[in-house]
Amino acid sequence: MQKAELLTIIEKMSPKEKVDQLLQLSADFYTDDAEDRTGPMETLDINETTIANAGTILGVSGAEKAMGIQKNYIENNSHKIPTMFMADIIHGFRTIFPIPLALGCTWSKEAVEEMASISALESSVSGLHLTFSPMLDLVRDPRWGRVMESTGEDPYLNSEFAKAMVTGYQGDDLKEDMSKVAACVKHFAAYGGAIGGRDYNTVDVSETTLREKYLPSYQAAIDAGAKLVMTAFNTIEGIPASGNKKLFRDVLRDEFNFKGPVISDWAAIKEMINHGVAADEKEAARLAIEAGVDIEMMTTCYDKHLLELIDEDPKYMDLLDEAVLRILELKNDLGLFENPYRGADPVKEKEVILSASHRESARKIAEKSMVLLENNGILPLSQETAIALVGPKATTGDLMGAWSWQGKFDEVVTIAKGLSAKGKNVTVASVESDLFENTTESLEEAKQLAKENEVVVLALGEADWMSGEAASRSDIRLPQSQIDLFNEVRAIAKKVIVVLINGRPLDLTAISEADGILEAWFPGTEGGNAVANILFGDVNPSGRLSMSFPENVGQVPVYYNTENTGRPYESAPDEKYVSKYLDVSNYAKYPFGYGLSFAKVAYEGIALNKETIDSSDETVEVTVTLHNQSEETTIETVQLYVRDLVGKTARPLKELKGFTQVALAGNERKEITLSLAVKDLAYVHPDLTWSVDPGEFHIMVGPNSRELDLVKTLVLK
Numbered sequence: 096m097q098k099a100e101l102l103t104i105i106e107k108m109s110p111k112e113k114v115d116q117l118l119q120l121s122a123d124f125y126t127d128d129a130e131d132r133t134g135p136m137e138t139l140d141i142n143e144t145t146i147a148n149a150g151t152i153l154g155v156s157g158a159e160k161a162m163g164i165q166k167n168y169i170e171n172n173s174h175k176i177p178t179m180f181m182a183d184i185i186h187g188f189r190t191i192f193p194i195p196l197a198l199g200c201t202w203s204k205e206a207v208e209e210m211a212s213i214s215a216l217e218s219s220v221s222g223l224h225l226t227f228s229p230m231l232d233l234v235r236d237p238r239w240g241r242v243m244e245s246t247g248e249d250p251y252l253n254s255e256f257a258k259a260m261v262t263g264y265q266g267d268d269l270k271e272d273m274s275k276v277a278a279c280v281k282h283f284a285a286y287g288g289a290i291g292g293r294d295y296n297t298v299d300v301s302e303t304t305l306r307e308k309y310l311p312s313y314q315a316a317i318d319a320g321a322k323l324v325m326t327a328f329n330t331i332e333g334i335p336a337s338g339n340k341k342l343f344r345d346v347l348r349d350e351f352n353f354k355g356p357v358i359s360d361w362a363a364i365k366e367m368i369n370h371g372v373a374a375d376e377k378e379a380a381r382l383a384i385e386a387g388v389d390i391e392m393m394t395t396c397y398d399k400h401l402l403e404l405i406d407e408d409p410k411y412m413d414l415l416d417e418a419v420l421r422i423l424e425l426k427n428d429l430g431l432f433e434n435p436y437r438g439a440d441p442v443k444e445k446e447v448i449l450s451a452s453h454r455e456s457a458r459k460i461a462e463k464s465m466v467l468l469e470n471n472g473i474l475p476l477s478q479e480t481a482i483a484l485v486g487p488k489a490t491t492g493d494l495m496g497a498w499s500w501q502g503k504f505d506e507v508v509t510i511a512k513g514l515s516a517k518g519k520n521v522t523v524a525s526v527e528s529d530l531f532e533n534t535t536e537s538l539e540e541a542k543q544l545a546k547e548n549e550v551v552v553l554a555l556g557e558a559d560w561m562s563g564e565a566a567s568r569s570d571i572r573l574p575q576s577q578i579d580l581f582n583e584v585r586a587i588a589k590k591v592i593v594v595l596i597n598g599r600p601l602d603l604t605a606i607s608e609a610d611g612i613l614e615a616w617f618p619g620t621e622g623g624n625a626v627a628n629i630l631f632g633d634v635n636p637s638g639r640l641s642m643s644f645p646e647n648v649g650q651v652p653v654y655y656n657t658e659n660t661g662r663p664y665e666s667a668p669d670e671k672y673v674s675k676y677l678d679v680s681n682y683a684k685y686p687f688g689y690g691l692s693f694a695k696v697a698y699e700g701i702a703l704n705k706e707t708i709d710s711s712d713e714t715v716e717v718t719v720t721l722h723n724q725s726e727e728t729t730i731e732t733v734q735l736y737v738r739d740l741v742g743k744t745a746r747p748l749k750e751l752k753g754f755t756q757v758a759l760a761g762n763e764r765k766e767i768t769l770s771l772a773v774k775d776l777a778y779v780h781p782d783l784t785w786s787v788d789p790g791e792f793h794i795m796v797g798p799n800s801r802e803l804d805l806v807k808t809l810v811l812k
């Protein structure tokens with residue numbers, strides 16, 4: 096449909112019909128078997144006409160269901176405007192992939208794009224038109240439950256994944272490609288900066304930090320063509336995002352040139368009253384429509400008060416028309432006017448959902464996402480090894496994590512199932528153990544199994560509800576019962592390997608005596624097979640952390656790209672007056688970019704194609720030689736970091752500016768070159784603009800953000 100036709104429809108719409116298009120209602124209003132709700136439910140005193148004309152619907156999926164609702168909707172809509180179905184497909188629709196924090200540990204844009212593409216296909220055949228993904232909130236605080244939903248702590252890496260997800264979800268022709276769905280960037284902005292890691296709490300960051308650390312990933316997704324942006328719950332500079340004109344009109348629309356609609360998060364417009372920034376719902380409606388929030392999710396400030404505002408000032412009719420046009424344009428981008436049922440296909444739904452090929456993809460991506468944190472040589476295991484599998488995560492289907500849309504526990508390959516299918520001598524503890532409580536029986540059996548077997552694999556971690564939204568934790572250790580179980584087993588067992596199922600970086604001090612620690616995150620539907628393939632060495636682990644693991648929660652926030660401070664500990668470690676703690680190091684237990692494999696790769700020699708450049712140069716080629724000193728084939732994630740030695744603001748000691756994954760055969764030496772874009776040396780100056788200063792830069796290459804022995808100085812004239 097041409098834009099002129101859309102404008103004609105808008106002209107014919109009554110003001111109330113226009114206001115109805117701005118309302119998004121949950122599935123509960125349209126079907127009696129609604130999926131899980133994702134926000135606080137309150138009674139919305141709206142009538143059947145409003146329900147029938149609400150512009151978009153969240154949380155409905157299933158081809159038959161969606162088609163039935165759409166048919167009914169269009170029949171009742173006086174302008175034959177189709178509705179639009181949106182839902183939170185965050186890391187899979189029914190085939191569940193590793194949580195996004197684990198996807199961040201793959202360091203594979205291809206893997207993340209594949210995840211998004213499969214998620215889009217399963218969503219589209221089920222009648223969905225848009226996913227509320229990617230969530231691109233940069234995270235530095237593992238107390239926050241939604242770190243599981245982010246790809247991590249680094250702006251560059253998050254931006255790379257932002258582009259990969261949008262491409263995977265949307266493809267390059269949303270109108271014609273029925274296997275794709277629209278993507279929604281969230282939560283604009285800086286939701287991950289909640290003070291204390293407490294969900295929905297105040298975010299108080301400088302505009303420099305906001306622009307340099309938090310905004311780049313959202314911008315990357317918008318530049319990649321994301322169709323919708325969702326407001327964050329939090330304030331920025333004291334103003335709730337949903338009423339923040341500077342954030343949405345000046346930054347998102349004028350600077351980022353975003354033309355699509357903005358949707359509020361669940362009830363976020365009305366919650367400006369709780370924030371104390373709106374006296375009532377009418378004020379909330381005014382602030383939001385002036386900020387350019389087009390869709391109100393699950394509250395009715397617009398429904399109740401926009402017409403009043405229009406009566407008082409005609410400028411609000413212009414704002415309303417602007418919002419309706421953006422919503423209809425989004426529906427038009429999806430081809431819904433011509434084909435309101437779009438990709439919904441009950442037959443295809445049965446073929447593609449949870450197909451063998453999707454499961455295989457989920458398994459391979461889970462294998463890439465797992466991070467080997469410790470290995471004293473115990474891994475990989477032989478299939479003949481006598482293994483006891485113990486612990487509360489051993490036999491459970493709770494391996495998918497929060498936001499696992501239609502994933503079902505009984506469709507998950509458990510760790511017990513995966514290990515038993517591959518190992519020839521695996522004994523699984525028969526006494527069920529609880530996440531938070533050991534019983535005499537479960538402990539006795541664990542100790543007995545430890546005596547009888549060569550290796551104990553302890554499957555420990557969190558339940559899915561312990562991370563995700565509204566799931567912040569002040570204590571990021573394993574539950575005490577699991578620490579007790581570890582200690583009991585450690586005291587007896589010959590060898591102990593811990594497999595962790597969790598949605599956040601944890602304080603792992605209590606299990607530091609393990610012979611091996613595999614961070615498996617919430618690995619998804621194929622988690623058990625992925626764990627087994629790594630433990631038995633069929634897959635050489637290649638995951639690298641995308642978020643730092645602190646020594647303890649007292650260090651938080653701990654992240655790799657820190658400033659040097661005026662009294663850096665490194666320059667005078669014995670000095671009193673330096674930046675340090677009296678009781679713990681300054682450094683993460685496991686730093687950003689860290690991960691072991693079964694191989695040992697040496698980094699030899701670093702060279703730049705130019706050691707002095709000027710503003711006419713666009714790239715610098717950085718060449719290193721890798722030497723796989725083992726027989727194992729391996730995938731090495733080579734990381735390129737930069738330090739700007741002097742800036743107008745204090746520059747981080749290191750910033751990721753490039754990476755590549757290199758396959759190495761046993762004993763292979765390979766020279767590789769990374770291309771550093773000179774524009775990536777830019778940073779946000781005190782006047783809040785991005786630019787590159789002449790000066791000296793350290794160019795560093797290594798396997799993680801801590802082991803950066805290869806350094807070259809680059810001079811920019």
Ligand code: GLC
Pocket residue numbers: 133134153183227281360361564
């Ligand atoms: C939730 C989440 C948001 C989600 C929305 C719809 O409150 O904050 O990420 O997309 O509601 O479910």
